[in-house]
Amino acid sequence: MNIIEANQVVKRYGAFTAVDGISFSIQSGEFFGLLGPNGAGKTSAIRMIYGFSPVTSGQMRVFGLDIAQDWRRIRSRLGVCQQENTLDPDLTVELNLLIYGRYFDKPKAQVRQRTEELLTFFALNNKRQAKVMELSGGLARRLQLARALIADPDLLILDEPTTGLDPQSRHQVWDRLLELKKGGLTMLLTTHYMDEAESLCDRLLIMDHGQIVTQGRPRGLITEHAAENVIEIEGPGPDLKTYIKENAIKHDDLGERIIIYTQADGRLAEEVRRKFCMGSCLFRTGNLEDVFLRLTGRELRE
Template sequence: MIVATSLRKAFGKLRAVDDITFSVSPGECFGILGPNGAGKTTTIRMLFGFTPKSAGRLQLFGLDIDQHLRQVKARIGVCPQENNLDPDLSVRQNLEMYARYFDIPPPLARRRADQLLSFIALEHRQNARIGELSGGMLRRLVLARALINEPELLILDEPTTGLDPQSRHQLWNRVEALKARGLTVLLTTHYMDEAARLCDRLMIVDQGKILVEGTPLQLIHDHVGAEIIEVASPNADLRAFVDRSGTPYEDLGHRLIIYASGGAEYYHTLSREFCQSGCMLRPATLEDVFLRLTGRELRE
């Protein structure tokens, strides 16, 4: 579906995307995760030609993007980070006019708009202006608009940033429904729960380079283990014990994150001997992998 080989984007001296190679298979949901400025959006924008690549090879649907940009764009649906819906048009007109940009004939555009309005549950607001919609409705409409050309590849750039929990789940349900129909999805996100729920496979990028790649479970297993012990306000004895045991951990000062792949027994010893309270054993998540690999300092 997507084959990117040594893909690079340079802005002056800065390499926003630094020779990355990855591929996405048909029917797969592939995630690109990374801190702010890691090159996620730049990578995605190169895929639909919005940003021309500086070097490397990019093939979509077996077509080289340099020679076949228009054909490639006709088969992609893009859900951009910012809602660039057309405020001069109504909800329905946004879908039908967008269909015309793809040269879809008006009767078919109308039929697809009907289907999509029902898919995103916005039939009752079809004549509303864009400015009258809530944040969740806007995101659903952007998703519907990205589907108007019945794409083979759906690109979602931070689809749920800034949404309330209900709207996020609404959107996830719809993306899952699309996945079930066999649509290939490429997703960037800041939310690890989102990535863990939607992605079959993902890569974590930082400073334009790929740090790791794999399935969410495999990444958790390989980089942090199955379980984590978190200790709030650790005392000196506990630190000494953890040090002696040779178990990898991270010291945040007021908090220890212990990558205790050994699990239950280690935790029992720890909590019996050193912890009165504030010790917690929990399953490791993608967020642990992400923070361990990209660090905890702010990226702004």
């Protein structure tokens, strides 16, 4: 059975359509990514999954249940780490977990035990009496993750869990997430960091203007929409442009820079290196950021 089954889901706010008929499914144990530029509809999609926003049309089934009817049963099996800091600033670190656990109607002793486990797992033990306001960005995010896990969820929803964190904190969050994944937890992640999505997600989809642009496994998407190898050439001359045209090479012309997508065998790369790399050339492997920019464009969104 699929953990999430979205079928032609639409979300409208008045005249504005935030999510325009998306269909996808997430299987048990999967780490699934939801990517897209600002305003693509990611957060709207996520909010429909946990019943914060009602679905305008289409079906959203979570754990095989309908979110409109069975929202309480669904939410009791969900953990949500929201994009904004929604920690309770009136409570200490420890109480944030203890009280939140009670919202799930779990017995006190069980919540207390889980709180201890999570304080240890997220290395928050020596901060248990700290006020939430005093926590650094990284600590606050770890606490928010811990809080999302308080009721032992079957699905963890992560809305930009590493935005605004320093590299150390990001890596710590990733380590925790990978450990949870090893334990078989199903996770749904939205992020702006393509390296994060590429390394964490088994499967992902890219949204833009409320619609799904593509979905698949990260490596598959890279070979399909970009290439295994990429050459970036600064200040391309007319001869390079002619060469690209004559050989019908997959590329992006950014004016001052040309990006060439090549296959793994390296023959094209060798020729380009010999003929056109007098100036600055960068040889690298293709990545998800190439896919993302090719599919959603390079214009600023906001």
